[in-house]
Amino acid sequence: MSGSNASAAKSVVGLILTALVGIPVFIYLVVKLFTSGSGIDLGSTTMTNEAIAARLQAVGSIKIVDSAPPGQRTGKSVYEAICISCHGTGLAGSPKFGDAGAWAPHIAKGFDTLVKHAIGGFNAMPARGGSPDLTDAEVARAVAFMGNAGGAKFTEPPVAGGAGGAVDPATKGKEIYESTCIACHGSGAAGAPKFGDKAAWGPRLKDGADAAIAIGIKGLNAMPPKGGYQGSDDEFKAAALYMIGQVK
Ligand code: HEC
Numbered sequence: 671m672s673g674s675n676a677s678a679a680k681s682v683v684g685l686i687l688t689a690l691v692g693i694p695v696f697i698y699l700v701v702k703l704f705t706s707g708s709g710i711d712l713g714s715t716t717m718t719n720e721a722i723a724a725r726l727q728a729v730g731s732i733k734i735v736d737s738a739p740p741g742q743r744t745g746k747s748v749y750e751a752i753c754i755s756c757h758g759t760g761l762a763g764s765p766k767f768g769d770a771g772a773w774a775p776h777i778a779k780g781f782d783t784l785v786k787h788a789i790g791g792f793n794a795m796p797a798r799g800g801s802p803d804l805t806d807a808e809v810a811r812a813v814a815f816m817g818n819a820g821g822a823k824f825t826e827p828p829v830a831g832g833a834g835g836a837v838d839p840a841t842k843g844k845e846i847y848e849s850t851c852i853a854c855h856g857s858g859a860a861g862a863p864k865f866g867d868k869a870a871w872g873p874r875l876k877d878g879a880d881a882a883i884a885i886g887i888k889g890l891n892a893m894p895p896k897g898g899y900q901g902s903d904d905e906f907k908a909a910a911l912y913m914i915g916q917v918k
């Protein structure tokens with residue numbers, strides 16, 4: 671290649687690079703211009719109160735498997751996303767969902783054995799139903815959910831300290847804690863009783879959780895009313911109970 675060709679090639683490359691980098695930046699800026707003020711923040715993860723509320727609502731009305739954080743999916747949502755593909759119809763000789771006759775010999779092995787087999791695999795049953803991203807607890811919840819539908823009386827391991835149901839106040843409280851309260855209570859900043867610190871929380875709970883929550887709603891010294899949280903009193907209460915639950 672001659673020198674002039676090389677420099678021509680260089681400037682073509684330069685042009686292409688400029689276009690490759692410049693066009694997306696330009697589009698980003700235009701999008702940003704049109705979305706600013708509408709509550710859509712392209713830059714950060716969506717932790718606004720509105721976004722949380724919208725997500726909670728979605729969780730309440732539809733299947734939660736995709737929106738629940740990893741590790742926090744319920745037995746029902748894991749079943750509906752994964753196990754159903756075989757157990758829904760009894761495919762490949764799997765005990766069919768809701769079929770007490772098919773489940774009885776399996777249930778007779780006991781919960782712990784079933785969970786062990788579901789995690790590690792058993793004959794034609796693949797390990798974790800073929801979904802390696804499921805946590806042990808999630809598999810155990812799905813085993814409890816399916817087992818109970820087949821006549822067992824297993825206790826579904828709870829999700830994140832809450833009940834095993836879909837969205838419970840504990841899950842909601844945890845989200846609010848992680849979006850708001852953690853700023854001070856996570857580290858004990860500004861004299862806030864630190865998350866999980868029994869000694870720090872003890873004196874504040876001597877009159878009961880409700881009294882401490884009422885104080886939190888009004889605000890106290892460096893604790894702004896509701897910790898600066900903009901949502902309802904009930905939601906604040908859920909967050910407070912989540913923190914208090916860690917020191918019981
Ligand atoms: C690819 C099909 C398939 C999928 C997906 C699947 N299973 Fe299974 N499962 C089976 C088959 C087949 C058996 C019967 C194995 C046997 O008894 O030989 C079985 C049996 C079981 C048993 C009884 C084990 C025992 O020791 O008797 C449990 C518990 C179980 N599955 C849980 C689950 C859970 C939980 C999921 C979802 C996370 C799941 N399975 C997904 C095919 C599947």
Ligand code: HEC
Pocket residue numbers: 846847850851852853854855859860861862863874881882883885886890891892893894896897898899906907909910
């Ligand atoms: C800006 C920092 C800050 C944030 C954010 C914050 N807190 Fe606090 N919180 C404090 C401080 C400081 C105290 C201790 C106040 C004192 O005793 O002087 C406190 C105390 C409390 C108490 C105990 C009240 C009592 O009876 O002593 C509760 C309950 C509480 N916070 C709940 C929450 C909840 C729930 C959130 C999130 C929705 C939250 N806080 C967010 C700083 C904060």
